[in-house]
Amino acid sequence: MTDLSANNPHGIVLVSGGMDSCVTAAIALNEGAAAFLHVDYSQRTEARERLAFHQIADYYKIPSFFRKVITLDYLRSICCSALTDDSIPVPKFEKLEEEGNGEIPITYVPFRNAHILCMAVSWAETIGARRIYIGAVAGDSAGYPDCRPEFYEAFNKLVEVGSKAGRSLKVAAPLIKMSKKEIVQKGRELNAPLHLTWSCYEQSEKACGRCDSCLRRLRAFQEAGVVDPIPYENI
């Protein structure tokens, strides 16, 4: 296990509180990462996500000085997205829509992952971390341009030329080529606390089970032949 008292943690994990970031944290901790970063960008589910973040961090015994929550409230003031604007309803479906139609969904927050990675780079430069882990998934993400492998390649080039750390600091997206089913399997293999995660685009006692994010998650557990340990509203 990582020496959490070390002054220079090997890496920073971006932990939203969802399933993908939880499994990414499990992978990162195996590789020696010690710091958890959560970003509040005024998403409508922030309170629920932040609870999940702290519960996952507690599970992994991350001390408070390696556990940071950053508020990025300006994104809400400059962008329109169903994830940050309460007046735009989150789309609900009976079943998953066809994938790969090339359209960018209304839940897209312009350039969000670039902002979040920039924060991680600034923090990494300050605490001397050498790796940033993000739970981006290309295949079955919903067409967000900042979830593609090319985006992370381009971001690493930016870090290489534009930071003090240069080539010694890298962004890793260990799930990028996995399917959601494989992520569930990896999480169980590593004993990741999937029961503490929150994926729903709404927040209440139970997940809605009908937004795009819930439907993808449910399908992944079903394909992996495992019962999703969190409670759902409509199931």
Add this chain to the structure above:
Amino acid sequence: MTDLSANNPHGIVLVSGGMDSCVTAAIALNEGAAAFLHVDYSQRTEARERLAFHQIADYYKIPSFFRKVITLDYLRSICCSALTDDSIPVPKFEKLEEEGNGEIPITYVPFRNAHILCMAVSWAETIGARRIYIGAVAGDSAGYPDCRPEFYEAFNKLVEVGSKAGRSLKVAAPLIKMSKKEIVQKGRELNAPLHLTWSCYEQSEKACGRCDSCLRRLRAFQEAGVVDPIPYENI
């Protein structure tokens, strides 16, 4: 002159309030840009810089809906720099130090320009702007890694692969290869309001005349054979 009532301004200019961003604004307005973005990252001179920003925006008659100030206060909470931390004194010099020693100065704010450009990209995606102008200068900037031409090339690649706009949105750094002397000359040629700008790393009634930024500015005016129109403390 630009049609400032247009719904989709052609471009966004990052206006800190310093000389370089003022000259960049003059160039950008000639090319049709209409929106001004200022970022408050809790730098110690923010109040003075913001005043300069509004005075320059007034000079160019930028309406309030194309004039945006974004607060990015988390940078102060995660980074150490003489520009954001009051406990670190800004270095003062009798004369300009040798350049090109390869060291990154204490005034470096880790990855600052990447954060600022990300905000501009998110705003550009929202208002449909196609160009982002930044007054970065490679040659006589003080060794900041995020002022190099390679940084802007890498950032444009990131925008291309990671934003909705893709290749139709570009970052332009029109001063990147200019000397400070040429910037003064360009500003005068375009009738830019250099008398409204603030470059000093401290803030008071008059510029200190002894920080790295003041010394570079003063030398530029001297080389251009022009009197700097702002008042200085020690001159």
